[in-house]
Amino acid sequence: MSNMSEENTYRLQGLSCTNCAAKFENNVRGISTVEGVELNFGAAKLKVKGKVTVAQLEEAGAFDGIKVYQETQRPAENHTPFWKKRANIPTLLSLVFIIIGYTFRFAFDEAHFLSIGSFAIAIIVGGTTLFKEGLSHLLHLDFDMKTLMTVAIIGAVLIGEWAEGAVVVFLFALSEALESYSMDKARHSLTSLINTAPSKATIKRDNEFITVLVKDIVIGDTMIVKPGEKIAMDGQIVSGTSSVNQASITGESIPVFKAQGDEVFAGTLNEEGSLEVRVTKRAEDTTIAKIIHLVEEAQAEKAPSQKFVDRFANYYTPAIMLIAFLVAVVPPLLFGAVWSTWIYQGLAVLVVGCPCALVISTPVSIVTAIGNAARNGVLIKGGIHLEEAGRLQVMAFDKTGTLTKGEPEVTTVVPLAGNTAEKILSYAAAIEHFSQHPLAQAVMKAAKQRSCEKIIATDFHSITGKGATARIEGREYQIGSPSLFNGHAALSADLLEKINQLQNAGNTVVLLANNNVILGLFGIADQIRGDSHAIIKQLQQTGIKETVMLTGDNQATGKAIGKSIGITNVQANLLPEDKLRTIQAMQKQHGKTAMIGDGVNDAPALATATVGIAMGGAGTDAALETADIALMGDDLTKLPYTIDLSRKTLRIIKENIGLAFGLKLIALLLTIPGLLTLWIAILADMGATLIVMLNSLRLIRSNYLPNKSGSARL
Incomplete structure (x- = not known):
């Protein structure tokens, strides 16, 4: 029984279309030993519960x-030319017989048996699979x-x-082949990620x-990575130094220097030295394995627009069949029109109403964009998040480690009460030795x-949000923000003015005191990232x-930093729960709001x-999960x-949804004067499908290109 319940995941190659x-x-x-199946079309991945063989x-x-292929197996890159692919051979043969049919038609006439025979062969060769599935679906009212x-x-x-029946068969098969091609292109980013990390590594065991x-x-295990080799596993350097190209993981174009104790990722390239x-x-x-898994899950998740299109298609297709039926029978029955003419018009409505372009309008765009990112x-964990990011109006940033480097530095030391800068630093460092706070x-x-x-x-005793106390040589000392000393120590007018000056310059002020006597103060500033101002400006240009x-x-400190970066709104003195409430308030006031943070302290927001x-x-599992x-x-x-x-x-x-509807609407309007032909119908349908796919594949070229100043050029 345990064997029957086993679950395995496989990768697929050659999965051409949604119907397939x-x-x-x-x-x-339908396999008797299979208990459950889950197919991810976007990622070409299959999960099977039950005992089954490849x-x-x-x-x-x-x-x-x-x-x-087994999930852990690397599928070979498929470089089979378009005309050699097995699925496309019937389509090409169909085209050959269509050309032969038209040759006989021009040589003799359209009713000649050689002409009709050639078109019939084209229909059978190119449409056998289509007819089997179409008739089966018709019997089941699908x-x-x-x-x-x-x-x-x-x-x-x-x-x-x-002739027109044969052309419809060929062009429909061609549109399905193009759909397969576009999905292969869209999946290419994910395939390249899967093949990023090596399948083998050199391991040192027992000095061998x-x-x-x-x-x-x-x-x-200890892994040996030579210069020019890709790193096969996530790990920590125990020996050696080198520059490592992490573009496959982080997208950084500049290699990062790594030394003993530094973390390295599978799939990154060791450029110079030898590493253990x-x-x-x-x-x-590994990080790359998690990225691949999350991208595949994201591609499987339907975006809101795709869910809408799928729901709409459920009503759209039967509606087209009803319209086609009415076009075929109403003019002859009510107005005495010629039956053959209006049946032909009804058939053309069926063809032009085919929802190919509509169905493919969203998934190709989503899969392409998520793979590109x-x-x-950039890891986008689903089509819904991709679409929501496209509608954002407000961006809220955590300051420390996001807009700033997250490495505060003492910029000013002001000794008081006859002390020296070195003395108050010694006392302050002795107390702060017990604290993990960045300051x-x-x-x-x-x-x-x-x-x-x-x-x-x-x-040592910590006072949450304010500072700390400790004893040195039997005397108690206090260190912390000015609020720690309100009412407990004499903050003179001169001292308050100095504090305000430092805060207005973007410093956080820390005071050191003993027996309510201020011994000195420190101005501490977190260094602003050099590109923060340019990034804020670019975000405003994108519509934020x-x-x-x-x-x-x-x-005061918050406003000084915000002004230097170009931030329009600064919310200061916030605890983690305050950030959460601020985000909720902004959503009520402005609508779609993003929060950018480190993924740990800012998890609620x-x-x-x-x-x-x-x-x-x-380097942060919490960031990937939250x-x-x-x-x-x-x-x-x-x-x-x-x-x-x-x-x-x-x-x-x-644009895709508009194009898909627009071209079909124009073609359908031609039924009013009776001008819609099967030729126009199939060209409108295939044209819409082709335009939608090519439009979606434009997203492949939407790349991150840093310019010389370090900011992003889009």
């Missing part, structure tokens, strides 16, 4: 030449595009329009170097840089109406925002690219 995917899924479900699965997909085409072609034959498959590597790396994750848990170091780290770093005397503190900075700093965007997702979008590198310049890509995708989806 549905048929393949049904065929697999041979059985390939037999189920033999009608479309589908190849099946009105899809193949049902429409089958009825139209059979009708054309019955009224003697052999052996080549091991990545699936057999265990945590703790201790493996820290299994093959299925992943290739550029504490800045004080300790400054004391170390000035080679200050090391002093031991005891009885308001940018907001959320910070726990005081209002990220989850509440319309779109949560995490920075530095490559956020809707993760910028894999610690690189804010990807943000304008992401918003631009989302807006382009939304615009292209709307």
